[in-house]
Amino acid sequence: MSAPAPSRFRVVPRDAAVRRRGASLLFGLAWAGSLVAMWFAASYTAAPRLAKADANRVQAERELAIVRGELRNLRQRESTLTRSDQISRAANAEVQDALAERDEEIAALRADVAFYERLVGSTSQRKGLSVHVAEFAPEAGGTWRYQIMLTQTLNRGAISQGQMRFAVEGVREGKLAAVQWDELHQQRSAPGQTYSFRYFQQLDGNVMLPPGFTPQRVKVTLNGGDAAVEQAFDWKTATAAGGK
Incomplete structure (x- = not known):
């Protein structure tokens, strides 16, 4: 005779089951309480730190804004200084150019004074209206540049x-x-060159000599209200003095 099959059910006393469920409930409540306690503890601990970190962030943003403002001011100042330096350099260059021009003018005036002193010096012979010197120099275009000094x-x-x-x-x-004044200027009835001075004056201009012509001398004529002067100069001497 075979043994009876074991039963799938077990008889548990009611009090033991109740105690087991109560223990589980208490464990769950304790776990939830611990989570709540941990959350409160973390909040209590982290909240001041978060507040401090937020304050530090705000302060850092303020300082960054100040630094950016100072940087903009410095860049603006640098740009202004750079522009000011450029203006100063340009002004200084203009001053130097002006001084160089003044030096040239002073040198020319000194040369004029020295020339005048030679003319009216105590040992020089006084003369009326005359041609002191006539100079001719060739130019690249085939013309001749002349400089004629008149004195009195x-x-x-x-x-x-x-x-x-x-x-x-x-x-x-x-x-x-003879190549006359009109032909030299390639113009009919060419007007003479006006002069007006107290002691001396230099007249400048350009003339054109015709092709195939060999110059030998230049004859200068002065026609004024109270004087008429005619003087001749050797062409070689005139061109040598003119830098030929």
Whole structure:
């Protein structure tokens, strides 16, 4: 005879089951309480730190804004100083150029004074209106640049006024010829060059010599209200003085 099969059910006393459920409930409540306690503890501990960190962040943002403002001011100041330095350099260059021009003017005035002193010095002979020097120099375009110095030392209070013309004499096609003022300027009825001075004056200009013409001398004519002067200069001497 076989043994009876064991039963799937076990009889548990009611009091033991109740105690087991109560223990589980108490364990769950204790676990939840511990979580709540831990949350309160963490909040109590972290809240001051979070508040401090937030205050530090706000302070850092304020300081960053101040630093950025100072940086903008410094950049603006640097730009202003750079511009000011450029302006100062440009102004200084202009001053240097102006001083160089003044130095040239002073040197020219000193040369004029020295020239005048030689003209009216105690040992120099006083002369009326005359051509002190005539100089000619060739230019790249085939023209001739002239500089003619007029002087007057006889009457220091008088003002000499009038017109200056000159003609260049030489040889053309094997014959003596003279190139007059109009032909030199390639203009009909070309006006003379006006002069007006008390002691001396330099007249400048350009003329064109015709092709095939060999100059030998230049004849300068001065026509004023109270004087008429005609002087001739050797062309080689005039061109040597003019830098040829």
